[in-house]
Amino acid sequence: MINLQQLRVLLAVREHGSLTQAAEALRYGVPTVAHHLRTLEAHLEAQLVVRTRGGTELTPLGEFYAAEVAPVLVRLDRAEHAVAGHRDSGVVTLRVGTFASVGSRLMPAAISELEQRHSVRVEVVEGEPTEVVRMLRQGEVHAGVIYDISEEPLFDTPDLEQRTLFAEPYQVMVGRHSEWAEHSKLTREDLTRMRWICSRNDSEASDRVLRRVHSEMGEQIRVLMETDDWYMIHGLVAEGLGCALTTAAPVDQEFEVELRDTVDGLGERRVSFVTTKGARPAAVGWLGEILQRVASSRIAAVTT
Structure with missing residues (x-):
């Protein structure tokens, strides 16, 4: 019966041209290498290697067989590595x-x-x-x-x-050419006069901040539109139609928008x-x- 050790020994002999060097590469003893070769030849009923004055060579039949089994061993090694990776990671x-x-x-x-x-x-x-x-x-x-x-x-x-x-602070995204871009910092009174682009999700963090600020000011949020489309939000703000509460990381610099801080700060957004x-x-x-x-x-x- 053929086993993987026999095939690996045959390929090692083909690569190194010596039983001794093949044994060293595989960390086997020379007798073990010789035993695997004899067992493989007995199973196939064919001579696969021949001793020469320079070492050990594969016979033409041995070369043919080695060429056939080499890709199989590569695939087996790849599959073994993949299984080990899946086992260690806990998931596929x-x-x-x-x-x-x-x-x-x-x-x-x-x-x-x-x-x-x-x-x-x-x-x-x-x-x-x-x-x-x-x-x-x-x-x-x-x-x-x-x-x-x-x-x-x-x-x-x-x-x-x-x-x-x-984590990064909340800021107000305004159109580059809007009236709000002329302010170096915005007050809470400014926020209550703006038209806002809000989310369609009531639990959206930026909307929760806006609701808190407007509630403290005794005002209702002036909503221009509810959308979660980030390109739509940028487009509306760039045209000066409304403003959006955001942080620096998601802002697309290709749009004509700028960020403005508020006088007393609005807190920060934490990404986790x-x-x-x-x-x-x-x-x-x-x-x-x-x-x-x-x-x-x-x-x-x-x-x-």
């Missing part, structure tokens, strides 16, 4: 939920590094933070990238574990890698570490 496919604006800046680089280093395939599911957390709790995704208000966290609950990737507590695949931890490193370099470059 890692599903990750993320929101689009900042997720698009972080996830591609992180996924590329993870898949190059480990035998894991990553699937990305897009959704706002509340949807990502829902999918996480129901087991539809293994992890997620979400955002929240640092001072008013919505997702700090006992069943979730969050790793902060970065989130998982459920308890046992989870090792690949989840690997992705979290990679994302933290990617965030440290890429977001810093965007916001400075």
